[in-house]
Amino acid sequence: MAIKRREFLKGSALAAGAFTLGFMIPIKTRAGQAGAGGDTFVPNAFIRITPDNSVTIIVAKSEMGQNVFTVLPLIVAEELDADWESVHVEQSGVNAAYNSPWFPMMLTGGSSSVYTSWETLRKAGATARAMLLGAAAQSWNVPVERLATRNSVVTDPETGQSATYGELAALASTQPVPEDSPLKPESEFRLVGKDQMRLDSGIKVTGKARFGLDVAVPGMRYAAVARPPVFGATLKSFNATAATAMPGVIKVKEVPSGVAVIADSTWRAIKARDALEVDWDEGAHGSRNTTSMLEEYRALADTTGFVIMQEGDFGALAAAAEQVIDVRYEFPFLAHACMEPLNCTVHDQGGSAEVWTGTQTQTADRSKAAAILGYEPEAVQLHTMFLGGGFGRRAAAYSDFVVEATHVAKGEGVPVKTTWTREDDMRGGQYRPMTVHHSKLALDKKGNPLAWHNCVVSQVLDGFEELTGTKIENFDSSQVEGLKEQAYPVQSLTLEAHLVESPITCLWWRSVGHTHTAFLKETLFDEAAHAAGIDPMAYRLNLLAQHPRFIALLEKVKVMSGWGRELPEGTGLGVAIEESFGSIVAEVAQVKVEGKKIRVEKVWCAVDCGFAVNPLGVREQMESAIIYGLSAALHGQITIKDGKAVQGNFNNYPVVRMDAAPEIEVEIINSGAKMGGIGEPGTPPIFPAVGNAIFAASGKRLRSLPFGI
Amino acid sequence: MSILLSVNGTKYPVDVEPDTPLLWVLRDTLGLTGTKYGCGVSLCGACTVHIDGKAVRSCSVKVSSVGEQEITTIEGVSANGLTIVQQAWIEEDVVQCGFCQSGQVMAATALLAANPKPSDTDIDDAMKRNICRCGVYQRIRKAIHRAAELNSGEV
Ligand code: FES
Ligand code: FES
Numbered sequence: 001m002a003i004k005r006r007e008f009l010k011g012s013a014l015a016a017g018a019f020t021l022g023f024m025i026p027i028k029t030r031a032g033q034a035g036a037g038g039d040t041f042v043p044n045a046f047i048r049i050t051p052d053n054s055v056t057i058i059v060a061k062s063e064m065g066q067n068v069f070t071v072l073p074l075i076v077a078e079e080l081d082a083d084w085e086s087v088h089v090e091q092s093g094v095n096a097a098y099n100s101p102w103f104p105m106m107l108t109g110g111s112s113s114v115y116t117s118w119e120t121l122r123k124a125g126a127t128a129r130a131m132l133l134g135a136a137a138q139s140w141n142v143p144v145e146r147l148a149t150r151n152s153v154v155t156d157p158e159t160g161q162s163a164t165y166g167e168l169a170a171l172a173s174t175q176p177v178p179e180d181s182p183l184k185p186e187s188e189f190r191l192v193g194k195d196q197m198r199l200d201s202g203i204k205v206t207g208k209a210r211f212g213l214d215v216a217v218p219g220m221r222y223a224a225v226a227r228p229p230v231f232g233a234t235l236k237s238f239n240a241t242a243a244t245a246m247p248g249v250i251k252v253k254e255v256p257s258g259v260a261v262i263a264d265s266t267w268r269a270i271k272a273r274d275a276l277e278v279d280w281d282e283g284a285h286g287s288r289n290t291t292s293m294l295e296e297y298r299a300l301a302d303t304t305g306f307v308i309m310q311e312g313d314f315g316a317l318a319a320a321a322e323q324v325i326d327v328r329y330e331f332p333f334l335a336h337a338c339m340e341p342l343n344c345t346v347h348d349q350g351g352s353a354e355v356w357t358g359t360q361t362q363t364a365d366r367s368k369a370a371a372i373l374g375y376e377p378e379a380v381q382l383h384t385m386f387l388g389g390g391f392g393r394r395a396a397a398y399s400d401f402v403v404e405a406t407h408v409a410k411g412e413g414v415p416v417k418t419t420w421t422r423e424d425d426m427r428g429g430q431y432r433p434m435t436v437h438h439s440k441l442a443l444d445k446k447g448n449p450l451a452w453h454n455c456v457v458s459q460v461l462d463g464f465e466e467l468t469g470t471k472i473e474n475f476d477s478s479q480v481e482g483l484k485e486q487a488y489p490v491q492s493l494t495l496e497a498h499l500v501e502s503p504i505t506c507l508w509w510r511s512v513g514h515t516h517t518a519f520l521k522e523t524l525f526d527e528a529a530h531a532a533g534i535d536p537m538a539y540r541l542n543l544l545a546q547h548p549r550f551i552a553l554l555e556k557v558k559v560m561s562g563w564g565r566e567l568p569e570g571t572g573l574g575v576a577i578e579e580s581f582g583s584i585v586a587e588v589a590q591v592k593v594e595g596k597k598i599r600v601e602k603v604w605c606a607v608d609c610g611f612a613v614n615p616l617g618v619r620e621q622m623e624s625a626i627i628y629g630l631s632a633a634l635h636g637q638i639t640i641k642d643g644k645a646v647q648g649n650f651n652n653y654p655v656v657r658m659d660a661a662p663e664i665e666v667e668i669i670n671s672g673a674k675m676g677g678i679g680e681p682g683t684p685p686i687f688p689a690v691g692n693a694i695f696a697a698s699g700k701r702l703r704s705l706p707f708g709i
Numbered sequence: 710m711s712i713l714l715s716v717n718g719t720k721y722p723v724d725v726e727p728d729t730p731l732l733w734v735l736r737d738t739l740g741l742t743g744t745k746y747g748c749g750v751s752l753c754g755a756c757t758v759h760i761d762g763k764a765v766r767s768c769s770v771k772v773s774s775v776g777e778q779e780i781t782t783i784e785g786v787s788a789n790g791l792t793i794v795q796q797a798w799i800e801e802d803v804v805q806c807g808f809c810q811s812g813q814v815m816a817a818t819a820l821l822a823a824n825p826k827p828s829d830t831d832i833d834d835a836m837k838r839n840i841c842r843c844g845v846y847q848r849i850r851k852a853i854h855r856a857a858e859l860n861s862g863e864v
Pocket of ligand 1: 745768
């Protein structure tokens with residue numbers, strides 16, 4: 001097989017370079033089998049130590065930029081007392097030992113990788129260390145208590161005797177697996193809690209990292225699929241005469257999602273796909289457009305929805321209030337636009353199969369591929385490649401890109417790589433849903449909030465229905481996440497929702513519901529501060545006094561940003577804070593407004609994720625999440641016209657580039673609270689921080705995204 | 710029709726339609742998958758390679774138009790170990806998902822070759838053609854400054 005040990009890269013002696021990084025070594029026969037025997041020590045599904053003292057740590061999460069390839073091994077290595085400089089890292093296969101605590105499947109999502117693996121990986125490392133110590137004690141015939149470990153070596157301080165983990169591997173395999181090995185106290189951490197550079201830099205700056213798109217296996221063919229341009233449309237008929245006559249075209253076949261062309265190169269497949277004459281039955285949605293959908297959503301948002309939560313009597317409090325802020329916030333569909341367009345390679349070998357792809361949901365993808373091929377899931381080997389971005393799109397609830405590629409390759413007997421063009425990817429749905437919130441906030445004489453009523457209109461996320469296996473009725477939890485548990489003190493909170501049916505498929509998009517609820521909440525309370533004539537930072541600090549973590553973060557960004565300082569005409573600061581995925585993030589944006597031009601000059605960010613396992617990685621995720629959100633805030637929208645997505649590429653779906661990227665400063669507060677996630681929580685506050693800064697700079701209150709003046 | 714391409718110092722005969730984008734010849738025909746596909750229409754820079762030392766978007770170069778010119782890809786630029794740019798990238802912990810990074814490194818390498826001490830504005834102008842959806846722009850900026858310093862022996 002072409003992709004295997006070639007993937008190893010011995011880096012330079014520079015920072016990240018001293019590591020070797022293994023990828024794609026099948027471990028299915030070994031994972032989860034404690035004490036597999038032989039000379040190799042495999043105490044659990046995460047560690048493998050061979051007699052040459054090479055310590056391999058297995059990563060069961062998908063590396064999509066968020067740095068799991070570094071931080072998860074770091075946790076194991078800490079408790080194992082492994083030599084970090086020589087640790088090997090390897091991507092896992094599909095195995096129940098790696099299932100998420102939330103669902104019976106492997107899942108990289110919900111910003112959960114570190115905090116849901118923390119205990120498991122620490123125990124994995126500590127258990128292995130205990131067994132290595134046991135082996136040394138046995139072979140030297142000394143009490144285990146007096147032995148010490150460091151950098152993959154066990155030593156006996158009394159005799160000066162030492163043995164490498166590799167030398168002890170065979171004997172360690174015969175040791176009983178301890179029930180409960182003690183974990184290190186935080187004060188003894190040598191790796192965790194300190195800035196650690198990425199292990200995958202070396203292979204990513206040299207082009208050696210293999211993404212799904214880069215899969216090359218002998219005999220491989222290439223496919224492109226013509227899919228219905230109108231959402232909800234179906235195939236009527238097609239004429240492949242011209243396409244079939246084109247060079248390199250091997251086969252044209254119908255698949256459930258459309259018509260596939262299999263050729264001997266990606267380019268030839270795409271060209272022939274474009275030459276297909278396809279007649280689609282547009283179905284009921286050929287005239288659908290987002291302009292009229294928005295009208296419909298606005299009207300609905302003014303009517304009573306399904307009541308999710310009702311605390312206190314909004315009507316009575318509002319009637320007695322000094323004033324009621326009554327506003328609507330509007331959000332477009334958003335595409336994830338991962339840098340790497342979707343793709344998946346499938347080899348149906350007749351009775352068994354292999355799948356290569358960048359995915360966040362291995363178990364579900366494998367099961368679906370197996371069902372299509374008529375094989376047991378175990379007969380399908382799924383190789384997780386590096387992901388050129390995920391952001392939720394590669395946690396496709398219905399495994400759309402894997403399912404389609406499996407249909408394309410089914411019965412072909414050779415590997416077939418199905419590649420989506422950028423346009424296929426961007427127009428393929430699975431968006432952050434278009435959303436309208438109608439909010440009413442009643443304020444007392446001092447401008448303090450009394451009662452809040454919010455009604456949201458949007459649609460179901462495919463993900464929740466598929467994962468939970470239940471039909472969602474009345475409301476989707478993402479419609480109100482962040483609102484139900486919001487921190488501002490109000491005597492009455494009412495949350496209502498309308499669910500709209502639409503053929504436009506929707507999915508989680510980096511920070512999911514918080515992408516809109518944080519904007520609505522933090523803009524609304526900014527409006528309240530201004531209505532009260534109080535500085536928005538002071539207003540928040542006052543209202544959130546009962547929440548020390550919020551206060552600490554706000555105080556932090558207040559100092560970092562020099563809040564209150566004199567600013568040039570047309571420049572303003574905006575603040576926002578949001579708790580999501582177990583972490584709290586406060587951000588201040590400095591924005592300059594010149595005519596119609598909005599320029600975000602600088603962003604200050606303070607994050608409390610409880611404990612930062614790799615502070616450098618946390619800062620990098622904040623930087624990334626802020627730019628990702630900023631692209632959406634300034635530019636992102638998918639509009640629908642005649643049932644089709646209008647935007648197809650980065651010309652009409654622009655994103656922030658180097659020349660518009662603000663400088664970002666991040667500080668971390670290790671509050672010691674329960675550990676939270678870091679991949680997503682940086683995104684929600686940037687929308688309102690920028691919006692509030694635009695207001696401060698220009699007096700214009702923008703309630704509709706993307707921002708435009 | 711066979712076309713002779715000079716890539717990373719080696720000549721390869723390739724048998725493809727003359728209008729095939731260089732990107733797909735590099736990736737599918739020559740197996741040089743370090744060069745990435747991101748947009749196909751000169752909008753993202755993921756496919757950046759050097760043709761006679763200049764940064765170009767290989768997705769928008771017809772293979773027949775290259776002629777005798779020398780093509781360098783990410784595989785060629787680092788054939789003799791890490792370059793200063795790549796070292797700077799590692800030291801600044803630039804990469805995240807990494808998918809844009811071959812293109813970023815190629816674009817920055819060409820920039821520094823033409824302009825050994827680029828200002829922030831020079832960096833904006835040269836690098837704004839390369840999208841990074843992970844948003845690592847400020848680390849790229851720092852890494853370019855660092856590479857400039859390393860090149861001039863200042864560090
Ligand atoms: S793939 Fe060539 S510029 Fe995007
Ligand atoms: S590192 Fe992911 S797109 Fe740039």
